[in-house]
Amino acid sequence: MTGKVIRRIIKFFFQKMPLESALSGLAYLLENFHPTILTILSANFFQAAYDHLAGKGGAAALWGYAAAMTGYYIVYTVLYSLSSICINAGVYEKSMRLLKDDLVETSSGLPLIQYEDEGMLSCRKRAEECVENDRIPGIFMLTIVLSTSVAGILSLLIALGTYHPLLSVVAVASVAQFFLSDWMLEKEGYRVEASLTQKKRMRDYIWNLFTDFGSVREMRVMGFDGHLAERWKRERDAVNEEEWRLDRKKCRFHLLCDCVKTFGYLTGVLFAVLLLRRGTLSVGVFGACLVAFASVQTAVGNFFSSVGKIPGFAGLATDYFAFVSAGREPGGCGADSRWVPPGSADSESAASRPSAASPALAEVPASAVVPASAADLAPAAETRTGKSAGRQKGWGKEREKKRQAFQGRIETIALKNVSFRYPRSQSLAVKSASLTIHRGEVVSLVGVNGSGKTTLVKLLLGIYSPEQGEVCYNGRNLEELDKESLYRHVALLSQDFALYPLSLEENIALADIGRAEERERIQEALERVHMEVLSQEAEKQAHTEGQTREAEEQAHMERLSWEAEERVHKEGQFRKAEKRVHAKKLSRERSGFGEIMGKEFGGPEFSGGQKQRLALARVLFADRELIILDEPTSALDPLQENEILEEFLRLAQGRTTVIISHRVGLCRHVDRIAVMRDGSIAEWGSHEELMAAEGEYAKLYHAQSKWYTD
Incomplete structure (x- = not known):
């Protein structure tokens, strides 16, 4: 299942953003060869410095290696900055936008019966967490790191092994624990997250009640806002306690791993000192050996840690693809299945156990929220009887037609x-x-x-x-x-x-939005449901304002000389036309036309x-x-x-x-x-x-x- 998810993610990235994906791979390839290049340059620089101080060599070689290291660092820094921009903007941000689009599209097109099912709602919550926590681009970058780091790690191990084979062995052995630690912790983390999904949904639901005006009004009048606040705190604390327990466990494991790594580094240093005293290593090689040993520990440790993170990341990604597939395949996120988190105590027997919700519902694999394809459901569909069974069994083919x-x-x-x-x-x-x-x-x-x-x-x-x-x-x-x-x-x-928070005419014309500009037809519909009083009052007020303005202008005209009367008359005709337009506009505004509805946007309520x-x-x-x-x-x-x-x-x-x-x-x-x-x-x-x-x-x-x- 993990391999299938990784292949799907890689295909997604190279299809949707091929340039960014390729550049990310090249950037990490350079990153993984960086320690090897640095080790070789450091060894030569240290040796040139030792020879110069001992009077065995000139300053030209020393300055040459210094210039080479400086130039390399400048090139590396520039390329690293460019690759960071490419990864953050091209891989993470662009992929998150596309993944969110798929999530919204699936949510809007999902069969409505799925929203009656608690399993589907939990599945959607897990899919949203996958997107919010960058799990899918995270898996892609982990895959890039792992695939590009192999050559870099091998080259680094070979470089270190040329000084003495035991140095490579000690360096790898001192960080091997990171693989076991992260593997176990990520699997446990996924199980914890899966078990907390319902509590998180309840926590978020109660929180949303406190941001809804209608709910808040009822809470305060009836006096149960305190009860709901306490309920929200209990749900929040229950979630936090489980997450903190896991975080404390991760800290203990990582502290132990770092202690082993430090002990391994000290062992490597002592062994290198021993080789230096025996004359096996020169002073320059000794300095490069220390750099290479630390680089090997870091590179191999990151490699093991990345491998260990895959199960937890892949579990969330599986939930995301399960939800997205729910809109295209039968079953959905729990409509015809009981979702069981992979690795739970119930997962071994869930595949052979029918859902207790309904004898007519089919069985699905315990590790899946939805079937991977329509063919996966076909054997289960045979458990149905009558017309319903036949219809469900051929559901996938019918959708294709x-x-x-x-x-x-x-x-x-x-x-x-x-x-x-x-x-x-x-x-x-x-x-x-x-x-x-x-x-x-x-x-x-x-x-x-x-x-x-x-x-x-x-x-x-x-x-x-x-x-x-x-x-x-x-x-x-x-x-x-x-x-x-x-x-x-x-x-x-x-x-x-x-x-909806749209204009009045849009709210009325939503079913036939192409005719939203037909104000008379909208007004007719409002009159039929006795809502015309809004526009009538606005028209009356606009008319009153217009009459007042006309009276003021008439008095003003009487004070003017007869020579200017004709000119003013023409201007008055123009102003009357303006007033008529103003009255109509005022009528529309005060009846809700052209104005966003709802107090949240300053419109009428x-x-x-x-x-x-x-x-x-x-x-x-x-x-x-x-x-x-x-x-x-x-x-x-x-x-x-x-x-x-x-x-x-x-x-x-x-x-x-x-x-x-x-x-x-x-x-x-x-x-x-x-x-x-x-x-x-x-x-x-x-x-x-x-x-x-x-x-x-x-x-x-x-x-x-x-x-x-x-």
Whole structure:
């Protein structure tokens, strides 16, 4: 697995940044030959200095070697500086930008069901840590260092061995412990990081609550901010304690390794002194020997340390590539698997153990967050049964095929015996649901909280894929259709809708952004949801300001002579035109047009009801033939709700509409009603039919009507 990750990283760098990668290799090649060159120059310089002091040689040789060393240092320093710029800007910064782009692209394109899975969220957290900690460029540079240092180390060992073979042996033996130390510590570090992922997610989540205005407001009013602060401190301290424990262990190991290295250096020095006294070494060679011995220790120690770091770095890189692959391959980061950190106690048996989340879920290798390829999942997919098994087994091949674009109008939507369960859940969220919706029908989904209404809509739109059964549009399975082409026919107002830090017109026109400049159409959508009061007030104020300015100018003109009146009149016409432009501009600004929304950017802030009406205006502006509304008026007062729903139902005539609502009073005006209970469609029919049946719907209707009739 480690070798595969390293090969993938090397391929990535030489494909995306070939020049920087090649220059980095040349720079480290020079770096590794630097000690050997320095040793040879030092030996000759020391010998020339000794001969000159002993009267055996002239000063020319001494100055020559001094000039050579100085020139070499200048060239080395310049090349080292250039290589540092190339590595930092070309390798690290450029690669981090590309890796972040892939991370964002994967996050935005990941099947939404993956975000319901804790394993995937942990996988994403680990991938983010990999990017933040420079692990992938770090592995590439480690590979460059290791591959280029071999020749340099061998040349240095040969140079030192020419003085005496035992010097090379002692130098290598004194730093061999760095390999074992870093290898064990990096593997343990990866296991610790993997075990802390969930705690870090909780720590970061609580921290984000303290930076969100809505959360902070509720905390202070309800008085539980202190409790959450203590919870955050516990999570922070738990993470810090584990990391500090590992850091203390690393310090102890490194201190022990440095002691052994120092002892080895002293041993080498004493041995060199012994050789000097015996006359085996000259004075110049003795000085060069000390330099070479220290250089060998440093070079070999760095080599062993780099090799030892590979397991921990590769583990994080594996998590990153697993997450990136989740958007292209079946399974994902835990949707069909239980993620087990490599090397953990559970990893040996996890590969042969099915996930406890669901009997229908496939098995995956314990060391992988996601399968390495679609073929890896094929054996596991055979454990599935029925249509779901066949569909999952051929999932990878189906993705390779180009799905057919949806064309024409939506005539029918049919759910056929659809069942679905969330990842790691034992129970079904939707059970054997079947219904058919015809073009132009208005259908309402009602039921208590948790009955499966929103999940059913997500299945209907293909946001989630059913575990059993199928969803068909015009008789064609949704899994065989290009969903992007289908979504061009759909407008959705979800329960957790979002307004973005964009201008008002952009927020309204997001579904059809090419028409964002059509202000009249945007204003019409706002008027339909009773938001036109904003612009009307701005127009009135702008008009008042304009009238005041006209009165002032009229008084001024009366004071002027008649000769200048004609000229001023012409200027006045121009000013009136300017005022009209100003009034329109003022109207747009004070109604939110052209201004970034949200207090964070100094723009207007809207109430919860206003935000919901703006989201509903977005749906009306999109003008699609299939409209899905999930609790569209939950934040509105009853009068506004009734007016807006009546207007909306009038506008929705001829469009297929699905409305999720807890308020069954709306159901009197729809064509069909589906009553959800425990994930199943308990009842299906019109208001009159269901009231006559005196079943679940009638109970809900009578229970809610008491609040208005008693």
